[in-house]
Amino acid sequence: MNEQRFNIDVENINAEFCGSSTGYADERVLISLERAQGFGKLKNLPKRLPVGCRRGGCGICRARILEGNYKRDPMSREYVTLEDEKEGLVLLCAIYPLSDLKVRLEPKCVKNLEVNSQSLEI
Amino acid sequence: MAMTGVLRPGFIQMRVMDMEASKEHYINRIGLHQVMEGDDGRVYLKAADEFDHHSIVLRKADNAGCDYFAFKVYDEATLDAYKKRIEDYGIEVDDVRAGEQPGIGRRISFVVPSGHRIELYATCEHSDPKPGINNSHIWSVEPHGMRARRFDHALFYGPNIDKVQEFFETVLDFRTPEQVDLPDGGLLGIWMTCGMKAHDIAFVNHPEPGKFHHVSFELENWNDVGRAADIITNYDISIDIGPTRHGITYGQTIYFFDPSGNRCEVFAGGYTYYPDLPTRKWDMDNVGKAIFYYERQLNEAFLSVVT
Ligand code: FES
Numbered sequence: 381m382n383e384q385r386f387n388i389d390v391e392n393i394n395a396e397f398c399g400s401s402t403g404y405a406d407e408r409v410l411i412s413l414e415r416a417q418g419f420g421k422l423k424n425l426p427k428r429l430p431v432g433c434r435r436g437g438c439g440i441c442r443a444r445i446l447e448g449n450y451k452r453d454p455m456s457r458e459y460v461t462l463e464d465e466k467e468g469l470v471l472l473c474a475i476y477p478l479s480d481l482k483v484r485l486e487p488k489c490v491k492n493l494e495v496n497s498q499s500l501e502i
Numbered sequence: 503m504a505m506t507g508v509l510r511p512g513f514i515q516m517r518v519m520d521m522e523a524s525k526e527h528y529i530n531r532i533g534l535h536q537v538m539e540g541d542d543g544r545v546y547l548k549a550a551d552e553f554d555h556h557s558i559v560l561r562k563a564d565n566a567g568c569d570y571f572a573f574k575v576y577d578e579a580t581l582d583a584y585k586k587r588i589e590d591y592g593i594e595v596d597d598v599r600a601g602e603q604p605g606i607g608r609r610i611s612f613v614v615p616s617g618h619r620i621e622l623y624a625t626c627e628h629s630d631p632k633p634g635i636n637n638s639h640i641w642s643v644e645p646h647g648m649r650a651r652r653f654d655h656a657l658f659y660g661p662n663i664d665k666v667q668e669f670f671e672t673v674l675d676f677r678t679p680e681q682v683d684l685p686d687g688g689l690l691g692i693w694m695t696c697g698m699k700a701h702d703i704a705f706v707n708h709p710e711p712g713k714f715h716h717v718s719f720e721l722e723n724w725n726d727v728g729r730a731a732d733i734i735t736n737y738d739i740s741i742d743i744g745p746t747r748h749g750i751t752y753g754q755t756i757y758f759f760d761p762s763g764n765r766c767e768v769f770a771g772g773y774t775y776y777p778d779l780p781t782r783k784w785d786m787d788n789v790g791k792a793i794f795y796y797e798r799q800l801n802e803a804f805l806s807v808v809t
């Protein structure tokens with residue numbers, strides 16, 4: 381593992397600060413955040429961290445990069461269009477930090493999640 | 503021998519974003535074999551315990567998910583009869599020419615009310631590796647990876663599940679061994695079979711049409727599910743849940759993701775269904791046990807993470 385470490389700060393949708401984590405240079409940002417959540421460092425998130433496939437396919441970890449540089453794996457065009465990409469939208473499981481990062485969760489599937497959790501009352 | 507209509511799941515075509523990583527996953531980890539690569543770049547895979555030409559097709563795309571799921575029917579006359587019944591039901595049928603996929607005869611193709619493309623075909627060549635026929639060993643090649651024995655079923659997410667059930671039951675002669683009811687009288691999900699397995703295809707109610715939940719491969723036993731879990735961690739494959747058991751079908755299972763985020767399952771077991779058996783029903787208070795029998799609750803990803 382590349383031991384170079386970066387800070388990853390997470391805001392929620394209303395820009396309220398939610399917590400931070402340390403990520404390794406060759407580690408998917410979502411994995412770093414999952415580890416931080418495991419240590420109780422993301423406890424102010426309004427919901428649990430959205431984690432799905434961890435491989436850029438399901439779109440659940442969609443987020444906006446507010447500051448910082450990263451490199452990327454392929455991510456589903458269904459959830460990050462070319463226009464989204466220009467605006468700085470990514471799937472957190474498909475990017476790796478090249479500097480400290482500031483990110484804001486912007487899941488595209490929030491609507492579906494709500495429909496499902498309502499019909500299921502879970 | 504009573505089975506003459508739709509015989510079994512034949513093949514499924516999946517979209518993947520990185521072909522080399524996907525081949526590594528399905529061949530070296532799950533334990534399939536590559537039959538061939540087509541001129542258009544599609545890669546055809548099979549399990550060594552299957553006779554038919556292929557059961558998994560990988561197509562490179564810029565998103566993940568499933569293009570279509572094809573069932574094998576008894577013969578060409580059966581295929582013609584289904585074409586007429588599907589059209590009479592009011593669903594448009596497309597013809598796909600023989601050879602559009604290597605080793606596969608003509609297909610018929612149609613979209614069910616959940617937005618998923620389903621296909622039927624009757625003719626298919628065999629390919630190697632395959633089981634022996636005369637005085638054969640249990641392997642033609644030594645099993646590797648998770649030792650998958652066959653492509654078994656898939657679960658899809660989409661709307662109009664009640665209409666999907668009516669179509670599969672009345673037009674394609676499937677039955678529903680198991681279902682989950684919603685409190686308002688609707689359906690959360692249906693597990694349907696064309697034969698005697700507990701399920702060959704399943705659907706869960708979801709607002710977005712045409713979504714894919716998982717493709718499933720059968721293993722020999724519960725020990726192999728444990729070995730699959732070891733492989734998943736050893737190779738840093740993204741895990742979803744398991745090893746655990748489904749209350750529905752009794753399958754012993756583990757869910758994980760391919761390199762494009764498509765969910766895969768390997769499982770063992772499951773009960774035998776006969777056409778005179780009742781549909782087993784679950785209500786929403788017990789849906790946790792129905793899906794994940796040991797955890798007794800759904801994980802967050804079950805209802806929301808699809809490709
Ligand atoms: S978790 Fe599925 S795209 Fe990131």
Ligand SMILES: [Fe+2]
Nearest residue numbers: 657716718767
């Ligand atoms: Fe399954």
